[in-house]
Amino acid sequence: MRISPHDVAKAQSLGEEFDALQNLRKGRGITSASDLAALPPSLKRILRITGNTDEDLCMGLDELKKLVSEAPPNERKLLVLCFNFDGRKGSWMQRADDFAHECNSSEKTVRERSDVAILQLLTRTLEAAEAVPDPGPISGALNSIQRGLSERFFDENYVRNSDAFNQIWGSAGSVDMCGFGHNRMLISYSGELSSMLTRGGRVRVLLQDPEGVAVIYANQRSSTPKASEEAVRHQHKAGLATLRALLATSKSTGTNLEVRSYDILPPFTGYFFDTGKPTAEAYIWFWSWRQPSAWRPGFRLTQEDDPLWYGRFLDQFEELWSDETVTGKVTLNDER
Secondary structure (H helix, E strand, C coil): CCCCHHHHHHHCCCHHHHHHHHHHCCCCCCCCHHHHHHCCHHHHHHCCCCCCCHHHHHHHHHHHHHHHHCCCHHHHHHHHHHHCCCCCCCCHHHHHHHHHHHCCCCHHHHHHHHHHHHHHHHHCCCCCCCCCCCCCCCCCCCCHHHHHHHHHHCCCCCCCCCHHHHHHHHHCCEEEEECCCCHHHHHHCHHHHHHHHHCCCEEEEEEECCCCCHHHHHHHHCCCCCCCHHHHHHHHHHHHHHHHHHHHHHCCCCCCEEEEEECCCCCCEEEEECCCCCCCEEEEECCCCCCCHHHCCEEEEECCCCHHHHHHHHHHHHHHHHCCCCEEEECCCCCC
């Protein structure tokens, strides 16, 4: 059974807000600021709506448009489509179908990715979340020769994921994940992960201990360093909540979804697909000092083309995974 964005939203205690934003896209989408009057109090707080006057609701609509404008480009297009800020004709289903034809995609895919975009928008409003993960190109562009050399290698954007990264989730039989909290990636690829688990695939996740000290050190390096300790820990617990929802929805025995935590700053973020097979691939991102996630240097390695460096990065994952002095097992079904 494939997990839905609603299941993930509910696991992260954002179910009411998610459903309310979904309702706004029904029919013709948002036709006026008055459509926001029926929003739940929690969502009104997010949109800074303090009353139901025309002025209050107009300010709330402006805040929603601001949140949409700050979304990563691929999500921004879907959110504009959802709320119909560009004034398309037709119901939500018709708009989704028209957009799918424009993008050479399917209506189902557009609707699923739109749901994910809505949930990601909500998660970015939380205190310790990265509100603007992709602000655009780094200022002070390098000259054409330097830019060409760097971009040919660091061509895996952590936010605007490549076609290769997007596609491998649907075909791989296993994935090993190493990083901080994984929450954004777990939300983005929750459907693909649940499908992998349902068909008997293996998922291993290394993440930071939400109760440890390293998550606080990591926050000092992030683009949101002023968040409270409680909010930082909540962000990491949200990733575990998504994993618990994945386990429950896939009806897995738990043997093919394993999670271990460490109280360290990991050396990199890495996603390893189909380890042990000739077609194995790895996606690696390095951390940056208080820069947006989209600016993290990232690259792709394959077992076939880069066996030396693929093996070296994979060895680091395996050594961390098996080192009981550093990592500890996380039981996912103890809070179900």
